[in-house]
Structures are given as C-alpha cells and as structure tokens.
Amino acid sequence: MSALTDVREVMRRDQVWSFLKDEQKQVDVSHDVILYVEGLNLSFDGFKALNDLNLYVNDGELRCLIGANGAGKTTLMDVVTGKTTPDSGSVYFGQSINLLQHDEADIAQLGIGRKFQKPTVFEALSVFDNLELSLKQQKSVLPMLFARLTPTEIDRIDEVLNVIGLKEQCFMQAGALSHGQKQWLEIGMLLVAEPRLLLIDEPVAGMTAQETERTAELLTSLAGERTVIVVEHDMEFVRSIARTVTVLHQGSVLAEGTMDQVQNNPDVIEVYLGEAP
Template identity: 80%
Template sequence: MSLLESTRNTFRRDQVWSFLAPHEQQVNVDKDMILYVEGLSVSFDGFKALNDLNLYINDGELRCLIGANGAGKTTLMDVITGKTACDTGSVFFGQNIDLLNKDEAEIAQLGIGRKFQKPTVFEEQTVFSNLELSLKSDKGVLPTLWAKLTPTQLDRIDEVLTTIGLKQQCFMLAGALSHGQKQWLEIGMLLAAEPRLLLIDEPVAGMTAQETERTAELLTSLAGDHTVIVVEHDMEFVRSLARTVTVLHQGSVLAEGTMDQIQNHPDVIEVYLGEDASLTSSTKAGESYL
C-alpha cells in the first residue's frame, strides 16, 4: 500500500480519530416530546415579535405553523436555530438540551436542520455532489481533505435520492433542475445530515400543482422518522398534510388543532375575518390572511 493510500485510509470518514470527531450530545425524548418552547419573548426596537409564546412539539410529528405576516413564525424559527437571541423564555431540544446556550453550528450538529423559502443548493455541482457535501461527517480540514465515501454513505445518498425522487437526476447539475426539484434537493440535503428535527419554510411557494402534491407526500413520509415543522401560507397544502396546525398571532399562539378546528375557531374567525364572519362560508378570504 502506498503512503498516499495509507494516509487516505487513516482519515476515512468512518475511521476518524476519536479526538478529532465532534462530540455528540444525545437528545432525551423519554416523554415523547422533542421541542419545548416556553415563555418566549423577542423584541426589536420596541416591537414584540414574540410575546410569551409557548409551543410543544411531539417527537416524530408533522406540525404546521400558520399566521399573517408579522405573526412571529420566522422569528420563532430564528430563535430555535440560534440565529436570533431572545429576551426571555426557554427553548429545549428534548428534555436535556438548552438551545439558548448553543450557537447555530452547534444546533445544526445536534440534529436540527432548517430549509429557507428560497432553495439554496450548489447549482454548479451535481445533485449527487450536493448530497455528498451535506452528509453528516467531521468537517475538519484533514478528514475533509482525505475524505472517501464509504459504502454506508453511498447507501445513504441512494436512500435520500429515492426519498426525494431525484435518482434519475443524480448526475445532473443542480442548476438545471426545476424550481420544485431544487426544493426537494434542499430537503434531501437536510436529510443527508440525519436530522431529528426539520424546520421547513414555505416549501411550495412557486410550485406547480403537481409539485405541490408531491411535496405534501414527501413531507408526510418524513414524519415519524423525523419531526417536521412546516411554515406555510397555502392553506390547501396545509390541509393536505392533515396534521396539527398552530396559528400564531402577534407573537403568541392563538389556536391549535386540526385544520377544520382552526377554520371554525372563534378566536381565529374574529382576528382574521371579524366577529360576524365564518371561515366555513368564507374559506378563501380566511386563507388569504393565514
């Protein structure tokens, strides 16, 4: 074996020296709850983006967050992922991990992945390369320099390609994909990192009806093995997911339940349509606000 081959094997991703490998803190979900948000408040120049917000997410569930612009949806996701500091409150990942004491990189390493509305893929790289770059592995200089995909990692990429429906586009440049396919690829990039919790922001914006339907199927299939929180304005899409819906208003939780329960909730009707309106008879008007 040559010196080069010996060195490459030394730094294979599945044989990284223990002192180089990142320490992983295991999330405790003994109570079947993966996210605890309590008393969370965030102010920007006197404006309360979040106002004593409480939110609890079960392990493996698919939850939809809806609400008008300025309701606090993006700010909540920013706090969970370490992008924005809060004024008061607590955010725990499982029972044991205080996310407010972690930075963005540490939170991602814990298994929390976020997808923004606009797809951010490496357009000059192939679909395969995008997924390879996203694999959960030591990103240190030496391990990355001498990296070689293992059979397990190749299987993982193949599994993700199957899940997101892009096996035929495996060696296509990401920039040549349709808008919907780029969205699926970015979801695949999150999956390649093996997250426990996925935060998905407006995944179907700009999609065709067929792509929207496929995205609903994809996100539904992920629930169970992953916990998925979806922020979305398309109410027909939210209804198709058929999971618990949380309505935010002025930085707090206004209502929570199934889509049918939400559309007939008196507080939601009053806030978004006025006291005498009915979401059951004015669904389209209500959906344009939510």
C-alpha cells in the same frame, strides 16, 4: 452495476478518522415531546416579535405553523436554530438540551435542520455532489483533508435520492432542475445529515400543482422517524398534510388543533376575517 456502485469505486478518498468526528448528543424524548418553547419574548426596536410564546411539539409529528406576516413564525424558527437570541424564555430540544446555550453550528450538529423558502443548492454541481457536501461530518480543515466517501455514506445518499425522487437526476447539474426539484434536493441535503427535527419554510411556494402534491407526499413520509415543522401560507397544502396546526398572531399562539378546528375557532375568525361567528 448501478451508477452509484461505480461511484463507490472511483470516489475513494482517505476516510475521516473516527476520533475527529463529532458525536451527536442523544435527545431525551421520554415524555414524547421533542421541542419545548416556553415563555419566549423578543422585541426589535419596541416591536414585540415574540410575546410570551409557548409551544410543544411531539416527537415524530408533522406540525404546521400558520399566521399572517409578522405573526412570529420566522422569528420563532430563528430562535430555535440559534440565529437569534430571545430576551427571555426557554427552548429545549428534548428533556435536557438547552438550545439557548448553543450556537447555530452546534444546533445543526445536535440534529436540527432548517430549510429556507428559497432553495440554496449549489447549481454548478451535480445532485449527487450537493448531497455529498451535506453529509454530516466535522467541517474543520484536518478532517476534510482526509475525508472520503465510504460505502455506507454512498448508500445513505442513494437512500435519500430515492426518498426525494431524484434518483434519475443523480448526476444532473442542480441548476438544470425544476424549481420543485431544487426544493426536494435541498430537503435531501438536510436528510443526509440525519436530523431529528426539520424546520421547513414555505416549501411549495412557486410550485406546480403536481410538484405541490409530490411535496405533500414527501413531507408526510418524513414524519414519524423524525419531526417536521412546516411554515406555510397555502392553506390547501396545510390541510393536505397537517394533523395539528398552530396559529400564531402577534408573537403568541392564538389557536391550535386540526385544520377544521382552527378555521372554526372564534378568535381566528375574528382576527383574520374581522368578525366572530
């Protein structure tokens, strides 16, 4: 009998009643686009962080966003996840969900997950406990009072442990994991909530070469069933995972295409190297 099967027997608590759970809205991707960003503008004390930015991301793709510090990458992610409100423009999740009408909590419930650069796992808890706490459920007092892990939820955690490669570390304290393993755990904490869109910020910063390679495999495996947008400065890592790269500069899209196409784009060369070919 596996450790997770044992847990199924000892971690039984009263189940959340179905009428207390939020239902996730269906995302209309009938046009194959899951994220529409159009005419986005945002200024901070006169600084134009986003400048008439337009971006379209297809359902199931792995998109990389690159650009110098201050190019607008983090600000864009802040707007998409409801952390920041733009001055003008529109952001739609699929054809019909206007993200600008929702707050951060609502957007997470809609199926958009975000991972920041620095891992934010609960280090005093086990890997399993971290994943359990992240299961998608209504977090108000009454549902949590009656919450328990169902066999289906335990199977979901088991599945995610396999995806992120931490099955053997299941009951290890999260604080004892390596830096790379903590990054994978945090990705797993997003995955248990079954998001349709993942926003991942600099996932390989501080990783060993082996951890970087494993992260590339992990993110590549996630695309398809879900959409993944990665912000990263490591160009070799970007080259290893991305089919489409979007280059941001001064709050706008400067170029878009394959890694080879953007590296050979005259505008990109002029901005980042100071000379045209």
